[in-house]
Amino acid sequence: MDRTAIEFQKVSKQYPHTSQYAVREVSARIPEGSFITILGTSGSGKTTFLKMINRIYEPTSGDILFFGESIKQLKVEEYRRKIGYVIQQIGLFPHMTIEENIATVPTILNWDKKRIARRVEELLELVGLVPQDYKKRYPRQLSGGQQQRVGLARAMAADPAIMLMDEPFGAIDAITRQTLQDELLRIQKKLHKTILFVTHDIGEAFKLGDQVIIMHNGEIQQFDTPYNILLRPANEYVARLVSTEDTLQQLKVVTAKSAMTAVQEPHHHPVGRVRQDVSLYAVLTCLLESAQPYVLVEDEAGNVIGKITWDELKVKNKRQTSVSA
Numbered sequence: 001m002d003r004t005a006i007e008f009q010k011v012s013k014q015y016p017h018t019s020q021y022a023v024r025e026v027s028a029r030i031p032e033g034s035f036i037t038i039l040g041t042s043g044s045g046k047t048t049f050l051k052m053i054n055r056i057y058e059p060t061s062g063d064i065l066f067f068g069e070s071i072k073q074l075k076v077e078e079y080r081r082k083i084g085y086v087i088q089q090i091g092l093f094p095h096m097t098i099e100e101n102i103a104t105v106p107t108i109l110n111w112d113k114k115r116i117a118r119r120v121e122e123l124l125e126l127v128g129l130v131p132q133d134y135k136k137r138y139p140r141q142l143s144g145g146q147q148q149r150v151g152l153a154r155a156m157a158a159d160p161a162i163m164l165m166d167e168p169f170g171a172i173d174a175i176t177r178q179t180l181q182d183e184l185l186r187i188q189k190k191l192h193k194t195i196l197f198v199t200h201d202i203g204e205a206f207k208l209g210d211q212v213i214i215m216h217n218g219e220i221q222q223f224d225t226p227y228n229i230l231l232r233p234a235n236e237y238v239a240r241l242v243s244t245e246d247t248l249q250q251l252k253v254v255t256a257k258s259a260m261t262a263v264q265e266p267h268h269h270p271v272g273r274v275r276q277d278v279s280l281y282a283v284l285t286c287l288l289e290s291a292q293p294y295v296l297v298e299d300e301a302g303n304v305i306g307k308i309t310w311d312e313l314k315v316k317n318k319r320q321t322s323v324s325a
C-alpha cells in the first residue's frame with residue numbers, strides 16, 4: 001500500500017483584502033513516489049496550492065499533512081529542508097559558484113566537506129552537467145537551461161522527501177524544454193521522488209504526470225491519470241480544456257502505462273509489444289503494424305504488465321468528436 005506523502009484536508013486560502021478564495025475546500029492525497037502535475041489557467045490557484053505545502057502561505061482553513069503529521073506541528077525550517085523547491089526564476093545565488101549553490105542545504109546541515117563535494121559531483125552528473133566543467137563557474141556563466149539544471153540539483157541536494165516545482169521550465173525555449181522534461185522523467189524513474197509540478201502547458205502536464213490535478217477557480221476539477229482525463233473528463237470545464245489539443249498531439253503525450261489495462265499474459269503471444277513509457281502514438285503504430293486487436297505492454301525488465309486494445313483508442317476518439325461537435 002502506498003504511503004501518503006501529502007494530504008490536503010478541506011484546505012482553503014483567502015488572501016487578505018480579497019473577496020474570492022484563491023483555493024477553496026481542496027482535499028487531495030498525494031501518494032509517495034508519484035509525479036503529480038497541476039494544470040490550470042492563470043489565476044486558478046496552482047501556485048497558492050503549492051506554496052501552502054512549504055508554508056510560504058498558510059491556509060485560511062483546513063489542514064495539510066506531511067506523512068500523516070499536520071505541517072503546523074512541524075518546525076518550519078526543519079520541515080522546509082525536507083522539501084526541494086524549484087521555480088521558474090531559478091533563484092541561484094549570483095555571487096556563489098555552482099558548487100556552492102548546490103551545497104547550500106548540505107552546508108546548513110553541517111555535512112563534512114568530502115561528503116558535500118561527493119554529493120555535488122553526483123548531482124551535477126545526474127542533471128547532465130560535467131562536474132569539472134561547471135562547478136567553479138558562476139550562474140551568469142551558464143545558459144538558462146543549464147541554470148535550471150543546477151536549480152534542480154540544488155533542490156535535490158539533501159535528498160528531500162518531496163519536490164515542489166513551479167513552472168520550472170516556463171522561461172525556456174521549446175527544444176531545451178523537451179530535453180529537460182526527458183531528463184526529469186529519467187531522474188524520477190531512477191529516484192522515485194514525490195514530485196508536484198505546476199504548469200499551464202497541457203502537453204507538459206500529460207507527458208510528465210502519472211496523475212494530473214486540473215484546477216479552476218481555486219477548486220480541483222479532476223485528479224486523475226492523463227488517459228482518464230482525456231477519456232472521462234469529470235465535467236464540461238475539463239472536456240473543453242483537453243479538447244483544445246489535437247488528437248495526434250494527445251496520443252504523443254499520453255503514455256501506454258497510463259492507458260493500459262493491467263493483465264498478466266504468457267510471453268509467447270503473437271502480438272506486438274511496447275514498453276510502458278512509450279506514447280499512445282507508438283501504440284497506434286504497433287497496432288497498425290501487427291494487425292492484431294491489442295498490444296501487450298511490458299516493464300523495463302520485459303515482463304508483461306498490461307494490454308491496450310483498439311477499442312480503447314477508438315473510444316477516446318469518439319469522445320473527442322462529441323466534445324468538439
Ligand SMILES: Nc1ncnc2c1ncn2[C@@H]1O[C@H](COP(=O)(O)OP(=O)(O)OP(=O)(O)O)[C@@H](O)[C@H]1O
Binds near residue numbers: 016041044047200
Ligand atoms: N499574495 C497575494 N495576495 C493577494 N492575492 C493573491 C496573492 N497571490 C495570489 N493571489 C490571487 O489568488 C488567485 C490564485 O493565484 P495563484 O497565483 O495561486 O494562481 P496560479 O494558478 O498559480 O496563476 P499563474 O499561472 O498566473 O501563476 C488569483 O486570483 C491571484 O490574484
